[in-house]
Amino acid sequence: MVSPSRRLTPIRAFAFLLALAAFGGPANASEPARVAAADPVAETTDGPIFVGLNAALTGGAGQSGEAIRRGLLIAIGEINSSGGVLGRRLELVPRDTRAIPDRGIDNIYELAEIRDLVAVFGGISTPVALASLPAIHETKTLYLGPWAAGTPVVDNGYETNFVFRVSVRDQHAGPFLIKAALDRGFKRPGLLLWRTGWGRSNEAAMMAAMKDAGIEPAGVEWFNTSERDLSDQIERLHLNGADVIMLVASPSDGLNAVEAMAARPKDHRRPIISHWGITGGDFFAMGREAIEDVDLTFLQTYSFFEPPFPEKSEKFYEQYCAQFGPCDSRADIASPVGTAHAYDLVHLLKAAIERAGAIDRAAVRDAMEKLQRHEGLVRIYNPPFTPVRHDALDASDFRLCRFGENGEIMPLSLAGAE
Amino acid sequence: MTISPFSMKKDGKRSPRLLPQVLLRVLPVAVLVLCAAWYMTHRSVYSSVQTELVEKLDREAEFGAATIAARLNTLLASMRAVADNDLVINSLVDSVSRDAYIPTFMQSLTLPGPTGAKVTFTDYRGRLIASNFEDISQSDYFLSAGAVDGFYMRLDDTGATFAVPVLYGGRQEGAIVVRYNQLHVQQLLTVSAGTDVSAVLQGERVLQSSNWTIALPTEHSDGSGVEDRVLRDAYVPGYTSLRFIVAEPIAKAFATVDRIERMMLIAIAVALLALVLGIVLTAYLTTKPLFAFSEDIKAIGAAGDLGHRIGSSGFAEFDRLSGTFNAMLERMQTVLVSHDRLDQENQARKKAERELRRSERRYRDVIEGSTRGIFICSGDAILFANQGLAAMFGFGSPEDLQDGARVHDLFEPDVCDTLQELLGSEQDTTSSREIHVASDDGSGTWYEITFRAIAWQGREAVQCSVTDISARKEVEQLKNEFVSIVSHELRTPLTSVTGSLGLIQSGALGDLPDKVEPLIKIAHSNTQRLVALVNDILDVEKIEAGHMDFHLEPVDATEIGTRALAENVFYGAKFGVTFELQPEVTEAYISADADRLLQVLANLLSNAAKFSPEGGRVVLKLTEHDGAVRFSVIDEGSGIPAAKLDTIFEKFKQADSSDSRAKAGTGLGLAICQSIAEHHGSKVQVSSEEGKGSVFYFDLEQVAAPARDGATSDPRAAPAVAV
DSSP: OOOGGGSOOHHHHHHHHHHHHHTOSOOOSSSOOOOOOOOOOOOSTTSOEEEEEEEOOSSTTHHHHHHHHHHHHHHHHHHHHTTOBTTBOEEEEEEEOTTOHHHHHHHHHHHHHSTTEEEEEOOSOHHHHHHHHHHHHHHTOEEEESSOOOHHHHSOOOSSOOEEEOSOOHHHHHHHHHHHHHHTTOOOEEEEEESSHHHHHHHHHHHHHHHHHTOOOSEEEEEOTTOOOOHHHHHHHHHTTOSEEEEEOOHHHHHHHHHHHHTSOGGGOOOEEEOGGGGGSOHHHHTHHHHHHSOEEEEESOOTTSOSSHHHHHHHHHHHHHHHOOOSSGGGSSSHHHHHHHHHHHHHHHHHHHHHTSOOHHHHHHHHHTOOOEEOSSOEESSSOBTTBOBOOOGGGOEEEEEOTTSOEEEHHHHOOO | OEEOSSEEEETTEEEEOHHHHHHHHHHHHHHHHHHHHHHHHHHHHHHHHHHHHHHHHHHHHHHHHHHHHHHHHHHHHHHHHHHHOHHHHHHHHOHHHHHHHHHHHHHTOOOSSSTTOEEEEEETTSOEEEESSSOGGGOOOOOOOOOTTOOEEEEETTEEEEEEEEEETTEEEEEEEEEEEHHHHHHHHOOOOSSSEEEEEETTEEEEESOTTSOOOOSOOOSSEETTEEEEEEEOTTOTTEEEEEEEEHHHHTHHHHHHHHHHHHHHHHHHHHHHHHHHHHHHHHHHHHHHHHHHHHHHHHHTOTTOOOOOOSOHHHHHHHHHHHHHHHHHHHHHHHHHHHHHHHHHHHHHHHHHHHHHHHHHHHHHHOSSEEEEEETTEEEEEOHHHHHHTTOSSHHHHHHHOOHHHHSOHHHHHHHHHHHTSOTTOEEEEEEEEEOTTSOEEEEEEEEEEEEETTEEEEEEEEEEOHHHHHHHHHHHHHHHHHHHHHHHHHHHHHHHHHHHHHTTTOOOOTTHHHHHHHHHHHHHHHHHHHHHHHHHHHHHHTOOOOOOEEEEHHHHHHHHHHHHHHHHHHTTOEEEEEEOOSSOEEEEOHHHHHHHHHHHHHHHHHTSOTTOEEEEEEEEETTEEEEEEEEOSSOOOGGGTTTTTSTTOOSOOSTTOOSOOOSOHHHHHHHHHHHTTOOOEEEEETTTEEEEEEEEEEEOOOOTTSOOOOTTSOOOOOO
């Protein structure tokens, strides 16, 4: 009577067990279960110096994490090939956050357990970075952020701030983007923001900038992660007279926004000026058609198409292609900002470690604040950080970009104003 | 012969009996067939009932399973809806909004199905993010497991746990976990099935049951009855760890079948019984007549009675047999009877032969021993002669006589003529004559030959008996002489006495004294009587000796009648009887001796008068009768008793032989009449009725009237008979 197909086949059982195993044993009391890290613990002082990478390596923003990793690896490769740091080579310990704060937190704790791990590089996600702050500071892990732009990430209120960033700071991004809107003649931006810390961070910055500019937003609309249909928000902004949409979104959510915009009748569409979150994934490939129908510009910092130091850029590009090639063009460097920032951060860390003469995190942290002039890929850092400024970049590093025909991130100055 | 119920043994040979043999042959097959029929019916009925039952149970099971699946699907769909909620997903990423919205969201969450479910929102590691129950510290950490498209379901003693993944970026980053307690599980899994028992099982564990007192087998059932129940199950589609089982008690389901089967068994038993009875009856009906038949045969054999017929047994087949057998018996009987008859005939013939031989011997003894000569001749040949005859004629033996002599050699021509006449006569016609055969010494011997016409060995013959009547002749001679002498001697004195007395009585000699007259009268009449007697005796002798002459000549009947009356009228007057003549013939002539005829008539008339009452009448009637004239004397007298009618014509016989002798008579009268009548070729006959009268009559042939010369050439005239 029972059809064999309904039985628990071995495959299903295996899958079940696999899934079961993937999520650990029975629940117990309040402590979260800690998974023992399979980390290569160096027992001797001649062992490598570990640096962790806590970023979205997979998922919608996985491209960003990979970009950061590549930048890290190029820098680490350079350093290791020139004697390492303190005679020790650097080794990268990557961890995937999948842009989920809880994962990020767990990873921090995990990474922090590693002896001779001196620093953790962060990822694209401001919410992850923000959520990681307690763990970072609890474990006194040096956190070096190459991408997450939320102002509170760095301005986190910790007295001994273990967070250093070579990346956009929303406080600067907001005004930049508003100015970009104003420069184009828009007077009533509508804000379409991701309901996260990052969204809130940008809301504050943009509102302040608009206030300074004496303009009123058409509205502030929020969307949730994975909220598919953003047409209501856009419609509301539109109805409120938005002439430009200021977008702060992750790649997948950004795509929802762009698609929602593209779905509108042509004369109902509005240009979108977006933060750089959308470049954290293969945004163009994800939504090419919608993107082509929408006037989309976005914030970037470093561009390999318009490098401040072309020789360095060239050299980097060669290294990049050598390690991660083949490359056809600069466009093959995906999510270039993460790569470039990460590259500079490693070199800065090296300098700090050498300066500290040890890999004690606190010592290195202190050394970071005392770094002297450093010539990086992105810019000349002079100094990179100060005790009261842990952000290395400012608005002068910003540029507005657009997707090229093939999805290359082109600075407007090169792409031509629309 | 020994008989047992199963066989009969006779002469050392055992032969089986019909009934057990038939039963032995029929019953196994019948039982087999009935068993097969029962079995097939049982199977088909059983299987059809079972099929129906199974189908019904399957439907119920599938319905139950589908219902549960629907419930679970609905629940999981709701859970997925929650998991897919972008606010929920967002709260994975943003703790601020999580804290702002999720608790309220969870609290207000209502899932389909049992109310009071504990819903928990967990992170990627199953750690609590938010829940809908107040005391978070009481919460358990839930497993969240399952593939991206799937769900997690765990049912155990404490209740049920469902979890769906919260996906972000295509990967599970959290879970919505719903926790039900035992009661909730019961509610969730309770489906009212239209069966006796329904239950939900997971593997071997009963999660829910409509009747917990019934222990359900947890092993997968293929529908065969387990214990007293038929189970069917259906896996809950989509949740195949769950099984919905329905059960129906076999007894209830198969009650009808059992009843039918019971009835069938009874019917089969009855059929078998009927079969056995039918066979027994048939055997009985068959063997009973057979036994009866054999008994009949035995009886026939024992009694040897072939006339006994086998009775009908009432069956055509057996009747055929018995009919055939009866026919055989009949034929046997016929044959036997024929044999018997042949036997009997043989025996009879033998007996007859013996008898015949004995008789022949007797007769031969008689014949051969007889001194008479007995011979049989035909024509001139002597076919047979006895020793007596041979001796008579001087032959040594009959054979010599037969060979050597002819009739004419032995007897006179008139004897031969008589023989010749008799040859053609009617059988048993007799005749006799006396012959005198001269012997050698001159004397002769008187013989009487009696002749009888016979058929001897198929031919006409005459049997003759020759008796030596010498002695008789002598005696006769002597007697005749004596009678003659005595009569003459008597008559003479009698005549004289009579005459004298008559004379005296007539008064011719003077008057008689009164005392003397009657005496004289008496003496006279007596002497007259004596004279009459003597005359009669003499007449009789004369007639018998053949000395009486009869001269026959045509006589007028009427005239004779008239003369008879006239001559006897005084006799009649003596008795006071009148005679009357009634001649009814005219001109009728008869051939008769008138005187003798008158004598006859006188006698008859006197008899009639004698026996008629005084004043009576006697009629002499003359009638024509067959060409003859009948003389009838009719009286109205006392009649003659029938017994005496034959004897009255004998000598000395009277009708009344009592001592009273009222009517005097010699008793010879009728004898004389008869003799005379015989000599006329007639016979006196009488018809009489006692008390009424008598009629004496005789016939005489009519003849032609005499020629004037008195000669007659009528050949019908009786020849004179004289010796």
